[in-house]
Amino acid sequence: MPSYDFRCKECGTEFDLFYKTYADYDAATPQCPNCASTELARVIRRVSLQSGEHDYTRMTSKEMLNVMESGDSQQVDKMFRDVAGGGADPRAAQSLHQQATQQKQSPDKKKGTS
Numbered sequence: 816m817p818s819y820d821f822r823c824k825e826c827g828t829e830f831d832l833f834y835k836t837y838a839d840y841d842a843a844t845p846q847c848p849n850c851a852s853t854e855l856a857r858v859i860r861r862v863s864l865q866s867g868e869h870d871y872t873r874m875t876s877k878e879m880l881n882v883m884e885s886g887d888s889q890q891v892d893k894m895f896r897d898v899a900g901g902g903a904d905p906r907a908a909q910s911l912h913q914q915a916t917q918q919k920q921s922p923d924k925k926k927g928t929s
Contacts, residue, residue: 819834819857820859821855821856821858823847823850826850828849869882870897871898872898879894882894
């Protein structure tokens, strides 16, 4: 059931309203329960984002590096398992991470040569 939080612009009262459907919300003209004003502001209390599954086999090396640097061991483990077809050795993560970090930190050698 959609719940909407409001703040009355007239008296400052904060309240929430529940609607059975989004269509009911669209058709409604909400009023303040304290002063009956319709001058209301929506209040965003929390935002919920649904994140889908990552397809690690289609990530670029930079995206994979970001996963490793995130520190989320479960996500790193899943990435290695997906990329290696389920047989990844988690100990390889540190070696790959070190290589990627060295590449990221070292200057581009092609720019300095002529």
